[in-house]
C-alpha cells in the first residue's frame with residue numbers, strides 16, 4: 492500500500508513515521524509513505540501557497556493552482572512505478588466521517604494521496620476537480636490536516652497484511668463487525684486481563700482461567716455487547732431494530 496502525503500509541514504510526520512509499528516512497517520516495505528512539501532510548488536519568489544478569500548473574511552485559502560501543481564508532480568514522478576491510479580483524499584472537517592469501515596474501504600485503494608489543508612482551508616474548485624474523497628476525523632477543528640492525515644495513515648496501515656504480527660487482532664478489535672441476531676453490528680472490544688491474577692484484590696474473571704475456549708468466547712461476546720450497550724448504544728441501533736421487528 493502506498494501513501495503520498497502533501498503538506499506544508501513535512502517535518503511534522505518525521506517522529507511518528509519512524510516510531511513503533513508504523514516505522515517498522517515502512518522499514519519492511521509493508522507500506523510506502525512519501526512526504527511532499529506543497530511549498531515547493533508555491534508561486535513566485537516567495538513561494539506563495541495561499542491568498543485572501545474572495546468576498547472577504549478572515550484567514551487565507553490554499554491556492555488551487557499550487558495544489559494542482561503539487562498533485563501532478565507526485566503523480567508524474569510515481570507514474571513509471573505505479574500501474575494503479577491514485578485515490579485522492581482531502582482531510583477536511585466537512586468531509587465524510589472517518590471510521591473503521593471508511594478505513595477498510597480506503598485500504599482497498601492501494602494508493603492514496605492525502606492532502607493536508609491549512610489556514611481557512613482549500614479553494615473549492617480544487618476539491619471539485621481533483622479530490623475523490625473528503626474525510627473528517629471528527630467534529631472539531633484542527634489547525635491543519637497533518638494530525639488527521641496521520642490518523643488516517645496509521646488506521647489504514649494496520650489493515651495491511653503483515654503490519655500486525657497476528658492478523659486476528661484486527662478481526663476482534665473494537666468496531667470490527669460481528670454477526671448478531673442475523674445482522675452485522677460493530678461492537679466494542681471485550682475487557683482484557685493479564686498477570687498478576689490478583690491485582691489490588693481484584694481478581695481476573697474465573698472463566699478466563701478455565702481453559703474452556705467455548706465458554707471464554709461466549710463470555711467475551713457477552714461482555715462486548717454489555718460494554719457497547721452502555722457506552723455506544725448507537726453502534727447497536729441496527730441490531731436493536733432487528734430484534735424489535737421480530
Ligand SMILES: C[S@@+](CC[C@H](N)C(=O)[O-])C[C@H]1O[C@@H](n2cnc3c(N)ncnc32)[C@H](O)[C@@H]1O
Pocket residue numbers: 581582583584585606607608609610611612613626627628629630631632633634635636637639
Ligand atoms: C482550520 S482548518 C479549516 C476549517 C474550515 N474553515 C472549516 O470551518 O471547515 C484547516 C485545515 O485543517 C484540516 N482539518 C481541521 N479539522 C479537521 C478534521 N476534523 N478532520 C480532518 N481535517 C481537519 C483540514 O485540512 C483543513 O483544511
